[in-house]
Amino acid sequence: MLEIKSVTCVKQERCLFESLSFALDAGQIMQVEGPNGAGKTSLLRIIAGFANADDGDVTFEGYSISERYDDFAAELLFIGHKTGVNGQLTAYENVCHWLDVHGYQRAENIYDILAQLGLVGLEDVPVRTLSAGQQRRVALARLWMNNAKVWILDEPFTALDKKGVAMLQQQFMHQLDRGGAILLTTHQDLTAQFSGLKKVILEYRH
Amino acid sequence: MKASHSYWQLFCAVYCKDLTLAFRQRAEIVNPLLFFLIVITLFPLAIGPEPALLSRMAPGIIWVAALLSTMLGLDKVFRDDFNDGSLEQLIASSYPLPLSVLAKVLAHWTITGLPMVLMAPVFALLMNLDTQLLTATLLTLLIGTPLLSFIGAIGAALTVALQKGGILMSLLVLPLYIPVLIFATSAIDTSSMSLAYGGQLAILGAMLAVAAVMAPLAISSALKVSVS
Numbered sequence: 001m002l003e004i005k006s007v008t009c010v011k012q013e014r015c016l017f018e019s020l021s022f023a024l025d026a027g028q029i030m031q032v033e034g035p036n037g038a039g040k041t042s043l044l045r046i047i048a049g050f051a052n053a054d055d056g057d058v059t060f061e062g063y064s065i066s067e068r069y070d071d072f073a074a075e076l077l078f079i080g081h082k083t084g085v086n087g088q089l090t091a092y093e094n095v096c097h098w099l100d101v102h103g104y105q106r107a108e109n110i111y112d113i114l115a116q117l118g119l120v121g122l123e124d125v126p127v128r129t130l131s132a133g134q135q136r137r138v139a140l141a142r143l144w145m146n147n148a149k150v151w152i153l154d155e156p157f158t159a160l161d162k163k164g165v166a167m168l169q170q171q172f173m174h175q176l177d178r179g180g181a182i183l184l185t186t187h188q189d190l191t192a193q194f195s196g197l198k199k200v201i202l203e204y205r206h
Numbered sequence: 207m208k209a210s211h212s213y214w215q216l217f218c219a220v221y222c223k224d225l226t227l228a229f230r231q232r233a234e235i236v237n238p239l240l241f242f243l244i245v246i247t248l249f250p251l252a253i254g255p256e257p258a259l260l261s262r263m264a265p266g267i268i269w270v271a272a273l274l275s276t277m278l279g280l281d282k283v284f285r286d287d288f289n290d291g292s293l294e295q296l297i298a299s300s301y302p303l304p305l306s307v308l309a310k311v312l313a314h315w316t317i318t319g320l321p322m323v324l325m326a327p328v329f330a331l332l333m334n335l336d337t338q339l340l341t342a343t344l345l346t347l348l349i350g351t352p353l354l355s356f357i358g359a360i361g362a363a364l365t366v367a368l369q370k371g372g373i374l375m376s377l378l379v380l381p382l383y384i385p386v387l388i389f390a391t392s393a394i395d396t397s398s399m400s401l402a403y404g405g406q407l408a409i410l411g412a413m414l415a416v417a418a419v420m421a422p423l424a425i426s427s428a429l430k431v432s433v434s
Contacts, residue, residue, distance in 0.1 A: 050294060051434040074300035082291025088230050089223070100219030101306070102299050103212070 001026050001181055002047070002150055007056035009042050016042055017202055019056070026149070027196050029172060029182040034202030040185040041081065041154055043202065047183065048078045048152050060150070074103075077148035079156060083139035087128030091119055091138045094127060098142055113144045118164070132159040143171050151175060153184040166191065216301045217309045224313035227286075234282065238275035238318045239325060245271040246329045257334045264333035265343050265394035272322050272347060273354060273383055277376060279318045280358040283310060284366045284429065293366075293433055303429070304422035311359045311421070312352075319351030342397035346390040349410045356417040357382045363428035386413065 006019040016039030024030050032040045045051045047058050049065050049072060058065050065072040085094050091114055099106050107113075114123050117137045119130075127135055136159045143151065157165050169192040172182055176196060190197065228234045249267050250260055287293040287310075296306045326347055330340045361379035365371030393406035 045434070048298060050297065050430075070300055070302070073298050076298055078294065078298045080291055080294060082289070082294065084291035084295035086223075086227070086286070086290055086292060088227050093223075093226070097219055097223050098295065100215055101296060101301070103216070103301060 001061060002183070003059045004047060005057045005059065007043075007046060007053045007058065009039055009046060009051075010054045011039070011042065015205055017205075020200075020202075021056075022198075022200055024150075024181045024183060024198075025196075026179045026181055027176050028198055029176060029184070029190075029194050029196055030198045030200060031190065032183070032185045032200045032202065035204045038202040038204045040202060043200075044078075044080070044152055044154050044183065044185060048076065048080075049073070075149040076152065077142060077146050077150070078152045079139055079142065080154045081158075083136065085127055085135055085139045087135075088126055090124045091127055091130070091141075092123045094138055095141050095145075099145065102146070104146060107145055110141075110145070113141055114138075116144070117141055117167070133161060133164065136160055137164065140168060143168070143175070149180050151180065151182045151184075153182065155185055155187075157186050157188050213301065213305055216299075216305055220296075220306045220309035221313050221316075224310055225316065228313075228317045234279065235317055235321065238278050239321050241275045241278055242271050242322055242325070243329070245274070246332055250332070261334045261336065261339065264330065264335045265339060265398075266391055267333065268326060268329060268343055269346070269350075269387060269390055269394075272319075272351060273387060275322065276318055276351060276354045276358060277379065279314060280355075280362045280379070281372050281375065283314050283359055283362045284432075285362075288366045288432065293429060297430060297433060303426040307359070307363075307422045307425045307429070308418075311355050311425070314359065315352045315355040319347075319355055323347045323351060338400070339394060339398055342394045342403060345407060346393050346410065349407065349414055350386055350390045353386055353410065353414045353417055354383060356414075356421040357386070360421055360424050360428060363425045363432060365432075366429070367432040386410070389413075 002024040004020060004022050006021050008018045009016045032043060034040050042051065046053045049069050060072045060075070084098070089097065092110065095110055095114070096106055111123060117140070119134060119137060122130060122134065127138055140156065156168060160168065165188070169190060172194070173192065175182060176194065246267060253259065253263070284293060297303055323344065326344055327340060330343065335343065358379050361375040364378065365375045368374065389406045389409050393403040396403040396406065
């Protein structure tokens with residue numbers, strides 16, 4: 001489904017990775033591993049189409065994502081370090097805004113999903129007053145209301161408690177079961193057993 | 207779950223979000239207006255309260271004040287969205303980015319430009335402006351301030367990734383503001399001589415039409431560069 005073809009990335013005259021190739025198929029989850037500064041985020045941003053690779057190409061279902069970015073974006077869900085949650089808006093408003101901007105209908109069960117994520121009673125307070133983990137949960141609520149084929153998640157477990165991590169992995173299972181694919185970076189090991197787990201290991205290069 | 211693509215839905219979502227945020231942090235609306243008011247009240251004190259002199263200078267002062275207070279809010283147009291990652295989410299949406307950008311620029315105009323146009327008659331009283339000149343000033347402001355927002359947003363998009371982009375943005379944007387200022391003040395001058403100033407207004411209108419079409423495209427490209 002998603003193919004990374006000999007991608008090279010150079011930052012500040014340091015080569016992060018060179019001629020990196022791998023493929024991600026439906027039902028697979030790929031974990032990018034490596035020490036800090038190895039280029040995990042850079043790789044994810046190239047695959048999500050925010051940054052251009054210095055060499056190589058990324059294709060989705062056979063077409064190059066840079067040529068038909070809008071088609072790719074319709075099938076992509078990206079949550080980065082900066083999650084896109086506005087601190088002045090409430091959790092409910094944040095979720096609704098995200099749904100509107102991405103062309104999803106506002107589901108009736110938004111409050112249920114937020115409750116499931118442990119945000120009962122906090123739906124209508126500004127997000128900046130919530131804890132880091134709760135803010136992360138507001139961003140992750142998107143995973144429960146989309147039908148994107150590819151999820152690209154940069155450190156999704158940051159600030160989450162154990163229960164949150166377990167719940168998130170349940171949702172990963174659901175995504176894989178319906179034929180989606182997941183690309184993520186994390187320093188934690190995934191605790192759930194994923195049958196389609198693949199790993200890419202990036203070395204820190206000097 | 208995916209709704210049929212409605213561009214109107216996207217436009218409203220982005221526009222309403224920016225307005226909601228502005229109303230929650232009122233300083234964003236009040237600051238440019240206050241700045242506008244301060245400049246206009248200080249001028250008569252500094253140059254002397256002679257009515258003839260004031261009404262001669264008023265349109266120019268109002269226009270320069272409007273131009274500067276537009277720039278005051280420009281840095282904020284994309285800054286917050288850039289910092290919290292919302293900009294990435296807009297880019298990674300299947301909707302065209304120029305449309306979201308258009309909504310954001312119009313929201314900026316609604317927050318800074320429109321209140322200035324509405325307050326201009328009150329300020330005109332302070333400057334002893336007669337009705338004929340006031341009409342010309344209002345018309346040029348009505349066409350000119352959105353133009354300032356469109357042009358300024360290009361500079362804001364180019365400098366959003368820089369930590370202290372404010373000064374660079376002013377340097378980029380001010381030269382582009384000069385034609386707007388020249389045609390606007392020329393329209394007002396012409397009106398003070400009781401001549402028809404439709405020509406200058408038409409040129410401003412043409413500039414606005416071009417900016418409304420081209421600026422969102424330029425801003426989108428600039429934002430993509432800033433985000434990468």
